[in-house]
Amino acid sequence: MKFLDQCKLYVAAGHGGDGCVSFRREKYISHGGPDGGDGGAGGSVWAEAVDGLNTLIDYRYQQHFKAERGGHGMGRNRTGADAEDIIIKVPVGTQIFEEDQETMIADLSSVGDKVLLADGGNGGWGNVRFKSATNQAPRRFNPGLPGDDRWIWMRLKLIADAGLVGLPNAGKSTFLAASSQAKPKIADYPFTTLVPNLGVVSLGVGSSFVLADIPGLIEGAAEGAGIGTRFLGHVERCSVLLHLIDASQDDPDQAYETVRNELVEYGADLENKVEIVALNKSDTLDQDIIEEQAAKLEKACGKKPYIISGATGDNVKEVLGQLFEEVNTQKQSEAEEAAAEQARDAGEEQQGWTP
Template structure:
């Protein structure tokens, strides 16, 4: 299935049904009076967060979604049928934006969450509503309210506990394949990863989710390479795992390049907790490894972990460091239990 994380669609709710002008006509009833029924309500356009979806590919082949119109009122005080809703099923983590692609309308973060994006029109009153002591035979009824229509953007931001960032060929996909059942494409050329990948990691009996995004290069915030489009998928992460290629020319400069791009992107990514790891340690001589660790330590202002995704050297330590930050963030996010009042 092709990964699609953004879609532009047109939605339209259902118009309300028109009220009915009708009079009671029965044998032996000389003055039956008005009995026109009301129109039915038009259907809403609703976005619903469901389980089992991880892409917006369904909205690649259909871009117009319209709810049903309400039924018209009928005689004998019969109300028209309500129009059925149009339900847009979206994966967890979907954001809904207005046509300007900046105004946030809804953020769907858990399964079962629903939000009305376009409200259906109310049905019109039949002539039964307009009878009075001075107007015993009203010959007019209300039309139904018109439908709402708008163009919206759907944008998917994957929900993961940890996010992998780094330059192209830093070993992010190799690491993800080594610690989870995910099978990302791995090759020896830059930008092998073209779409975000998710993997479930288990360490010491605890599980968490890691998101791998395509690599960043200098100028990504201006569109260089694949740009920073996919950084939205790590906005919701509790911690970033910053992988630095130990075989690069200067580990400190590589680290600073990615950090500058995170800062230029904004949205609080540069302020997230970070675990810095020097990768591909198995390909370095002891002197080179010591030098690269020192460079990275000066740039990151913290001691980096040393790891190799191929030989699994240092992988458990990196996972435990991630899990510690994730557990701390989860505890901070949980609401404190209210103090119970003492009673004799």
């Protein structure tokens, strides 16, 4: 399945059906009076986050969604049928923007989240609605109201607990393959990863989290160089970042600073997320050189880096355990904040209630 994380759609709700002008005409019944029914409501267009999707590729091939018009009113007080709504199913984590790509309409971050994109028009009144003592044979009706229509942008930000960042060819895909059942493309050249990959890391019963690997960053990515900056949005929701550094390069400290600068330039508070630093590909160097590289990296990042090898699995479990601990801590903190806010709201409601 191809990956697509951004698309533009045109959505149009259905117009309401027209009201009807009709008069009762039956044998042996004189002065039957008006009996024109109302028109039905036009269909609306909704977007709903569903489970089991992780790409917007379906909307590369269909960009227009138009709901049907409501049925027209008919004689004998028959109301036109309401048109069916259209539901656009999107992955969890999809953000919906206006055509300017800046004004957010909704952020569908949970399964079942739903938002109205275009409201169907109301049906028009039939002439029975205009009957009165002074106008017993009205020939007036209302046309159905037009439905809404608009262009929207949908942008996907994958829901992951932890994210992998680093320069191209730092071994991120190898690490993801070694720690989960994901099978990303792995090769000995930069920019092997062209789209984000997700993997579920399992450390035992009840101990699992989702790890996201995004394409490598290069210097100037925030200004559009390379491809990684386009996908940085996928780690905005992560609780913790794992920063992988290739141990075989000459300046691991410079590599660290390059990626950190791009995170700062990108914004979205990425530079303030919890970060775990690891020196990867330790199996390719002697122990003395590894220690020298680790010392350089520690001086740059201010913390002792893990020394790992995604290819051989050295110290991978230790890093995964640290990631899980940070993810779990973040989830507990969010749960406590949500409980405190709920208790505070309940207290305010109780304080404002008077018997």
